Amino acid sequence: MISGYETRLTQELQDIASRLGEVARKAGLDFFDTIFELVDYKQLNEIAAYGGFPTRYPHWRWGMEYERLAKSYTYGLSIIYEMVINNNPCYAYLLRANDLVYQKTVIAHVYAHCDFFKNNYWFGKTNRKMLNQMANHALHIRRLINEVGHDEVESFIDCCLSLENLIDLHSVFRPNPKSPEDLDEYARPKPPPRIRAKKYMDTYVNPDEFIERQKEKMAEEAARVKNFPENPERDVLKFLLEYAPMTGWEKRVLAIIRDESYYFAPQAQTKILNEGWATYWHSKMMTQLAPLSESEIIDYCDHFAGVVASQPGGLNPYKLGVELLRHVEKRWNRGQFGLDYLHCDDPKHRSEWNTNAGLGKKKLFEIRRFHNDITFLDEFLDEDFCHETKMFIYDFDRRNNRFVISSRDFGKIKSRLLQQLTNFGQPIIRVIDGNFKNRNELLLKHEHEGIDLKHDAALETLKNLHRIWRRPIHIETIYEESRRRISYDGSSHQIEKVT
Amino acid sequence: MRMESDLNRFRKIVRGKIKKELRRFISSGDLIGRQGKKQITIPLPRIDIPHFQFGSNQQGGVGQGNGEAGDSINQGEPQPGEGQEAGNSEGQHNLEVDVTLEELAGILGEELQLPNIENKGKKNLEDKQYKYTGILKQGPESLRHFKRTYKEALKRSIATGTYNADNPIIVPIKEDKRYRSYRVQHLPVANAVIIYMMDVSGSMGDEQKEIVRLTSFWIDTWLSTQYEGLERRYIIHDATAREVDQNTFYRTKESGGTLISSAYRLALKLLDEHYPSNEWNVYLFHFSDGDNWSGNDTAECMKILESQILPVSNLFCYGQVESRYGSGQFLRDLQKHFGENSAKLTTSQIKDRDSIVDAIKTFLGKGK
Numbered sequence: 001m002i003s004g005y006e007t008r009l010t011q012e013l014q015d016i017a018s019r020l021g022e023v024a025r026k027a028g029l030d031f032f033d034t035i036f037e038l039v040d041y042k043q044l045n046e047i048a049a050y051g052g053f054p055t056r057y058p059h060w061r062w063g064m065e066y067e068r069l070a071k072s073y074t075y076g077l078s079i080i081y082e083m084v085i086n087n088n089p090c091y092a093y094l095l096r097a098n099d100l101v102y103q104k105t106v107i108a109h110v111y112a113h114c115d116f117f118k119n120n121y122w123f124g125k126t127n128r129k130m131l132n133q134m135a136n137h138a139l140h141i142r143r144l145i146n147e148v149g150h151d152e153v154e155s156f157i158d159c160c161l162s163l164e165n166l167i168d169l170h171s172v173f174r175p176n177p178k179s180p181e182d183l184d185e186y187a188r189p190k191p192p193p194r195i196r197a198k199k200y201m202d203t204y205v206n207p208d209e210f211i212e213r214q215k216e217k218m219a220e221e222a223a224r225v226k227n228f229p230e231n232p233e234r235d236v237l238k239f240l241l242e243y244a245p246m247t248g249w250e251k252r253v254l255a256i257i258r259d260e261s262y263y264f265a266p267q268a269q270t271k272i273l274n275e276g277w278a279t280y281w282h283s284k285m286m287t288q289l290a291p292l293s294e295s296e297i298i299d300y301c302d303h304f305a306g307v308v309a310s311q312p313g314g315l316n317p318y319k320l321g322v323e324l325l326r327h328v329e330k331r332w333n334r335g336q337f338g339l340d341y342l343h344c345d346d347p348k349h350r351s352e353w354n355t356n357a358g359l360g361k362k363k364l365f366e367i368r369r370f371h372n373d374i375t376f377l378d379e380f381l382d383e384d385f386c387h388e389t390k391m392f393i394y395d396f397d398r399r400n401n402r403f404v405i406s407s408r409d410f411g412k413i414k415s416r417l418l419q420q421l422t423n424f425g426q427p428i429i430r431v432i433d434g435n436f437k438n439r440n441e442l443l444l445k446h447e448h449e450g451i452d453l454k455h456d457a458a459l460e461t462l463k464n465l466h467r468i469w470r471r472p473i474h475i476e477t478i479y480e481e482s483r484r485r486i487s488y489d490g491s492s493h494q495i496e497k498v499t
Numbered sequence: 500m501r502m503e504s505d506l507n508r509f510r511k512i513v514r515g516k517i518k519k520e521l522r523r524f525i526s527s528g529d530l531i532g533r534q535g536k537k538q539i540t541i542p543l544p545r546i547d548i549p550h551f552q553f554g555s556n557q558q559g560g561v562g563q564g565n566g567e568a569g570d571s572i573n574q575g576e577p578q579p580g581e582g583q584e585a586g587n588s589e590g591q592h593n594l595e596v597d598v599t600l601e602e603l604a605g606i607l608g609e610e611l612q613l614p615n616i617e618n619k620g621k622k623n624l625e626d627k628q629y630k631y632t633g634i635l636k637q638g639p640e641s642l643r644h645f646k647r648t649y650k651e652a653l654k655r656s657i658a659t660g661t662y663n664a665d666n667p668i669i670v671p672i673k674e675d676k677r678y679r680s681y682r683v684q685h686l687p688v689a690n691a692v693i694i695y696m697m698d699v700s701g702s703m704g705d706e707q708k709e710i711v712r713l714t715s716f717w718i719d720t721w722l723s724t725q726y727e728g729l730e731r732r733y734i735i736h737d738a739t740a741r742e743v744d745q746n747t748f749y750r751t752k753e754s755g756g757t758l759i760s761s762a763y764r765l766a767l768k769l770l771d772e773h774y775p776s777n778e779w780n781v782y783l784f785h786f787s788d789g790d791n792w793s794g795n796d797t798a799e800c801m802k803i804l805e806s807q808i809l810p811v812s813n814l815f816c817y818g819q820v821e822s823r824y825g826s827g828q829f830l831r832d833l834q835k836h837f838g839e840n841s842a843k844l845t846t847s848q849i850k851d852r853d854s855i856v857d858a859i860k861t862f863l864g865k866g867k
Contacts, residue, residue, distance in 0.1 A: 046502045063509030395559035453551045460549035
């Protein structure tokens with residue numbers, strides 16, 4: 001796949017990979033065929049900068065990312081642990097310079113990721129031929145660049161990327177909405193529904209006031225239908241694609257960005273669970289299922305410590321994920337679930353609770369099938385776990401201009417975590433009105449949940465939206481403690497209070 | 500590398516940003532002291548694609564570890580939910596861009612529209628040196644590398660099984676032979692000299708020196724790209740002048756009167772002794788607050804400049820910084836004597852940091 005270099009695994013690694021593959025399948029993992037490539041750090045940085053893919057459309061931000069990765073590699077700040085693409089077959093990359101223990105660990109880790117990609121519900125709708133799709137996108141955009149010009153296309157891509165998070169994660173799981181049904185077969189409005197009654201009872205069962213009310217209801221309904229969009233639309237990109245006055249090539253660019261955004265979304269949605277799952281399995285495989293030899297185990301521990309290291313204040317998804325999975329496994333193995341357990345208030349009894357249920361493994365596979373980060377944490381993060389793993393929440397202390405630990409209260413920790421993960425950490429924004437003020441202006445609404453939008457970024461984003469919609473843009477949000485509408489009309493921003 | 504073109508697009512954007520911020524960099528002095536040997540690290544605001552996103556300062560997070568409520572968690576910008584090894588850790592740091600001095604000078608030149616410097620009409624002196632740098636498979640027998648050739652032959656005979664340990668005779672064949680290869684290195688001979696002169700009398704405060712420092716840094720940056728080798732000499736003076744090293748030049752604070760002629764005499768002495776004018780491009784920069792001690796001395800200065808210094812130099816620049824006591828007379832005297840637009844003498848008034856850029860442009864804008 002990568003030209004100019006030999007990227008096939010050495011025979012030794014090939015053997016290891018297929019042996020670990022067998023072990024993994026025997027343990028119950030079920031994954032697409034996985035192709036490993038052996039690359040040097042430059043190639044790995046390059047691939048990583050491209051988000052794991054060998055080819056992407058031309059854009060400066062890959063260059064920026066590459067430079068950042070190259071620099072942090074040079075200074076030893078970070079190394080890329082593993083790189084795997086959700087695709088059928090899966091592609092994964094091994095760093096040529098890594099020692100054998102590391103390679104084994106990464107291979108095991110990758111198999112678990114592939115299993116997760118294949119079986120997790122949230123990945124169900126992703127394109128499994130994305131490798132090809134990405135290459136097509138790249139080709140497509142290269143052609144547009146040739147036709148339209150590099151600067152034009154690139155700056156328009158900047159615009160689209162600025163809006164890439166305005167998608168509706170759940171829309172892929174919803175059936176297409178049906179067309180409105182309140183027109184009869186001749187497309188005339190139906191008469192108001194009457195309650196069935198014998199003729200002589202009709203004036204009593206369906207009195208005039210009732211019919212009037214029904215009519216009003218229908219009129220209301222009709223007025224609602226006239227709303228544009230009919231219901232607030234979370235998939236802002238789709239709305240723009242359908243209604244914004246874009247030229248053909250602009251539409252194609254936006255469609256490509258949207259497509260890729262949907263492809264990457266589940267990875268952001270399942271970061272903790274996916275990494276936890278992979279870490280759980282590589283550690284299980286390296287220590288139990290296909291144990292490393294004595295001479296290797298120290299190196300392995302060293303790597304593992306790096307993987308689950310936590311920075312002060314940071315939350316390491318690998319660590320949180322694997323610890324919570326193990327916690328769940330333990331609970332279900334010991335039967336620590338169900339009403340009796342939940343209602344048990346005696347800590348001693350609780351901690352010694354063991355019915356030898358042995359359901360841990362089954363539960364884990366169930367979790368990897370159905371959960372994403374939010375549902376996973378919502379369902380399984382409990383008080384015991386919170387205390388055991390020393391979780392806390394921190395906030396910004398304005399007086400001292402630093403972040404301080406603000407609480408270790410379980411309820412607060414959990415709600416903060418869930419809040420952060422909602423909509424994969426992005427603000428929820430909907431199109432409310434595509435014909436605002438009856439002047440073809442665009443009104444968005446930010447569902448404010450306690451955290452303001454970053455103001456300067458929001459102003460810039462409005463400009464980018466304006467570039468696409470070509471009419472004034474408004475967004476309703478809370479800014480400086482009151483509900484305001486921030487607008488951009490093509491030349492300047494206005495902020496006004498709304499009631 | 501496929502990344503090449505994306506990287507170039509990115510670098511172009513960065514270059515644009517530097518250009519935009521150049522005036523700020525010049526007057527703030529951010530870049531001085533950030534230079535390595537050949538490179539300068541420039542702090543730029545992170546180049547980012549804006550999103551509707553959450554502000555970071557309001558947003559606390561969830562962490563793991565020890566500590567009581569109220570304890571600082573000892574970090575600047577947290578990135579909740581992101582691990583160290585996830586590859587996408589660092590969040591909002593500034594962008595630190597490395598540029599070479601040449602690149603920076605190029606940007607400076609573009610931004611200030613500086614013309615390239617016309618050489619004084621002499622050929623650049625250059626020296627050649629031959630250096631053995633590598634090994635080739637072809638070459639003249641006289642350059643044959645015995646050891647390497649022997650090794651190759653030994654490897655081959657072991658590999659083919661003809662090597663006999665009891666009778667270790669190695670016969671090299673043509674493919675075994677290795678030859679030294681050489682490269683011609685062009686050694687530039689320093690052919691330009693800058694003499695910086697600064698008034699360090701009591702009236703020159705720290706801010707004035709900082710301005711001088713900044714101005715000279717950028718002049719240096721520009722001139723060093725114009726000449727392969729560049730020598731610098733530093734002279735400080737109050738009532739007497741002496742030559743110092745770069746460090747002292749910027750840091751000394753003396754007091755006392757001002758006799759500008761003393762500096763010019765010393766400069767002249769340096770030129771006479773070390774830099775014959777037919778081989779050297781000579782640049783002189785003099786910074787002062789213009790408060791010369793006496794009219795007599797000023798007249799003396801004009802004489803030295805006119806008859807001795809200007810004839811042998813490419814350019815003489817006088818920058819007058821404004822001190823706490825206001826601006827001196829020397830600038831006007833010079834302008835009166837030589838006219839506002841003399842061929843080799845350029846003057847500029849540097850009122851504050853913001854006028855550094857203009858001063859540089861005036862000094863170097865002639866392309867001498």
